[in-house]
Structures are given as C-alpha cells and as structure tokens.
Amino acid sequence: MKQVTIERLGHQGDGIAAGPVFVPGTLPGELVEGEITGGIMDAPRILRPSEMRVSAPCRHAKSCGGCQLQHARPDFVAEWKQSVVRQALAAHGIEATFREIATSPEQTRRRAGFSAKRTKKGAQVGFHRKRSDVIVEVPECRVVDPKLSAALPLVEALAVLGASRKAELSVLVTTSLGGLDVVVKGGKDADAEMQQQLSELARRHNCARIAWGDDAVLTRRPPMQKMGRAEVSPPPGAFLQATPQGEAALLADVLEHIEGASHVVDLFAGCGTFALPIAETARVHAVEGDKAMTSALDHGWRHAQGLRHVTTEARDLFRNPLLPAELARFDAAVIDPPRAGAEAQVAQLCEAKIPRIAFVSCNPVTFARDAAALLRAGYVLDGLRVVDQFRWSTHIELVAGFKRQ
Ligand SMILES: C[S@@+](CC[C@H](N)C(=O)[O-])C[C@H]1O[C@@H](n2cnc3c(N)ncnc32)[C@H](O)[C@@H]1O
Numbered sequence: 001m002k003q004v005t006i007e008r009l010g011h012q013g014d015g016i017a018a019g020p021v022f023v024p025g026t027l028p029g030e031l032v033e034g035e036i037t038g039g040i041m042d043a044p045r046i047l048r049p050s051e052m053r054v055s056a057p058c059r060h061a062k063s064c065g066g067c068q069l070q071h072a073r074p075d076f077v078a079e080w081k082q083s084v085v086r087q088a089l090a091a092h093g094i095e096a097t098f099r100e101i102a103t104s105p106e107q108t109r110r111r112a113g114f115s116a117k118r119t120k121k122g123a124q125v126g127f128h129r130k131r132s133d134v135i136v137e138v139p140e141c142r143v144v145d146p147k148l149s150a151a152l153p154l155v156e157a158l159a160v161l162g163a164s165r166k167a168e169l170s171v172l173v174t175t176s177l178g179g180l181d182v183v184v185k186g187g188k189d190a191d192a193e194m195q196q197q198l199s200e201l202a203r204r205h206n207c208a209r210i211a212w213g214d215d216a217v218l219t220r221r222p223p224m225q226k227m228g229r230a231e232v233s234p235p236p237g238a239f240l241q242a243t244p245q246g247e248a249a250l251l252a253d254v255l256e257h258i259e260g261a262s263h264v265v266d267l268f269a270g271c272g273t274f275a276l277p278i279a280e281t282a283r284v285h286a287v288e289g290d291k292a293m294t295s296a297l298d299h300g301w302r303h304a305q306g307l308r309h310v311t312t313e314a315r316d317l318f319r320n321p322l323l324p325a326e327l328a329r330f331d332a333a334v335i336d337p338p339r340a341g342a343e344a345q346v347a348q349l350c351e352a353k354i355p356r357i358a359f360v361s362c363n364p365v366t367f368a369r370d371a372a373a374l375l376r377a378g379y380v381l382d383g384l385r386v387v388d389q390f391r392w393s394t395h396i397e398l399v400a401g402f403k404r405q
Helices: 074-090 152-162 192-204 244-257 291-302 343-352 364-376
Strands: 002-009 015-017 021-023 031-034 045-048 111-118 123-128 169-174 180-185 207-212 216-219 225-227 230-232 263-267 283-288 310-314 332-335 356-361 379-388 398-404
Touching: 002 021, 074 364, 074 379, 111 152, 123 152, 152 169, 152 180, 152 192, 152 207, 192 207, 192 216, 230 291, 244 356, 244 379, 244 398, 283 291, 291 310, 332 343, 343 364, 356 364, 364 379, 364 398
Parallel strands: 180 207, 263 283, 263 332, 283 310, 332 356
Antiparallel strands: 002 015, 002 031, 015 021, 031 045, 111 123, 111 169, 169 180, 207 216, 225 230, 356 398, 379 398
C-alpha cells in the first residue's frame, strides 16, 4: 500500500500524483492510498477528500465507463475544461478570456452507442466498464435522453435476433422527429427472414429507421432532424451535435460571430446544423467531405420555406481545401472540423482574408494550432466559449470568433 497526493487531473480525467501515478476517480489535493501496478492505482481509498468532491449522481457511475467526472462539482468540471483550452492556447502564446461555459442539462444526449452481447438467457446490453470489455447495464443513465434508455429492450431484441455468439454488437441509437434512428454494426448477415423480423421489431419499438451493417436499411419514416426552419434526414450514423441545448449554444455564438454577413461559406458543414439556420438571413455555400450528407442538406433546404439560396459541395477539405480565389466571394466563414482540425483549410483562410470567421472545435490542441495561424495572419480572437455537451466526460468543445483587425 502506498499513499500519494493528487497534483492535477490528466486529459483522460485521471488524478495524477508524482511519479507519475495515475489514480482514476480522484481530484487535485486529495490524499489517497492503494496498490500501484504499472503506474496506476486502480482502487484508491480516499484518505483526504477534496472540497470539490461530490457523490456521483448516477447509480451506475462506479461500474460504467461512460462518465469520468461524476465525482466532481460542476464548477470544478467547468473550470477544468476551460483550463485545458487555456493551456492548449498558452502553448502557442495565446491568451484568451472565456465567455460563461454552456453545459448541457442531464439526460439530453440525443445519441447513445450501446454495446450488446448474446447470452444464454437473452442478451446483455449497456456501456463498457472502465478499461474493460465487460458490458455494464445502465437503465438509469443520467446522460442520455430518456427515449434512448427506453430503447434498451429494443437493443436487447436486436442482439437476440442478430448477434453471433462470439461477436459484440454495436448499436447506435439516435432520437429523431420520426422516432428512433438505429444503426447496428457487427451482426450476422441480414437474410430475407431476418429483414422481416427487423421490420417487425422496428414497428413494435416505433423506430423511424434501422440500418443493419451495410446490408439493409429499413426506413419506416424519415428520421428527420430539425435544423433551423428545415428538416433533414441524415444518412445512417452521420455526425450530429450531441445535445439540442449544446447545438443551440454553438449556433447562437456562430450567428453572433458572423452577424451581418450576406454570403457565408460553411466548411465541414455536415448535414447543415449551421448552414440551414444561417440561410434564414444569408446565402450559404456548404462544403462537406461526405456526399450523402451534402445530399441530405440539399434535400432539407429544397423542402424548407423562406430560406436564402444554399449550394452544397462534397469535397475533401484536408487534401483539397477551398483556395483564396474561391473564398473571395464570401464575407464570413464557419468552420467546424473533426478532431484533426483544419490545418490545410486554415492556411487558405489566412490568405483569403475573409473578414469574420466562426470556429467550432472538438479538440483544444488542434484548435490552438489553427487559431495561432489565424492570429499570425492578422485576425483577433473574440468570444471564446466552452460548450459542454459531453457532461461528466473529459470531452471538450468550444466556439470562438475571429475578426480581421
Ligand atoms: C465536427 S463535424 C461538424 C459537422 C457540422 N458542422 C455540424 O455541426 O453538424 C465535422 C464534419 O467534417 C466532415 N469531415 C471530416 N473529414 C473531412 C474532410 N477531410 N473534408 C471535408 N469534410 C470532412 C465530417 O463528415 C463531419 O460532418
């Protein structure tokens, strides 16, 4: 047994003591005791708790691997998430002030990725235990929309129907205006009989759509998502913002950062989360790597009332970013890249000198790199906000504006 004092929280949410020793479930300042194996104290006894410690609100917190920070006060989590962004920016010599963090309420996540395994009695369904392939049942998850918790019997039925004895099924369930939108991976091939049974399950559980691997997509109703005045039916599993509240917070800041623009380019546009609401006041060119997503966006725009003109382009913005000559016609840009950031596209934006840019990011490290390039090109950073859609997890998202001086 060894005693250590936690000095800081690592990026995966573990407490870190000198050594380094990683101690999950602990907070800075805490004195803890336990066995250390391979630099990890897996089952610490807390001898001196932090003032920031609370009892985890979720009864599954100890076993489930979904949340890493349920044992910390919300103000601690908010400050920690901001400090991760602050440090990433400081590594590039950037200082920034933060707007108030926007944390999504409990039980608002619109999508859950469940794991499911067949058992002798039926199936086991839930999330993975921390650092393990054991599945933990989570009927009272505090993170996901209750409609997703209510889908657990459906996920179980899907596993009984189509999981092989050995392989694990991954079942992505998303709420939609038409009912549950489900994508199943890792199952047996869907023959005609199984498709018939899937159809019966979809009816019984009021699903809008079930996509079974790459074999079969069964659509009872279009799984519409509201994007401004438009409704969009995304391709199965396509990116969506994690919570309606997080999406609204991001969108409000994006609209503020590009206010007054008349022609906007939306880079990494997805299915139109930002492009379609922006089209209420400005023309938009939406660029996205996935053709199925640009088609969904275009279809949503064509069926909506009262929007300005929206054009779409399927294009790989890592290999083939929009060039300054192509960017010259826009007076604002929105950019929301994946975790890798947008180094190539930002280099072109720096040349293009568009007056205003709204930047949404899910990775503080690549954001800081891309922000530094924009600042070197003469932009100033304005209105940085952490938007916490992944409550109690270590995931961090942010939105910021860049203006030319
Ligand atoms: C963080 S999501 C943002 C989507 C959209 N802005 C939204 O809020 O719903 C990033 C998007 O970038 C797209 N993407 C990933 N790699 C890309 C690439 N190399 N070129 C263009 N788009 C890419 C993904 O398909 C995804 O839709």
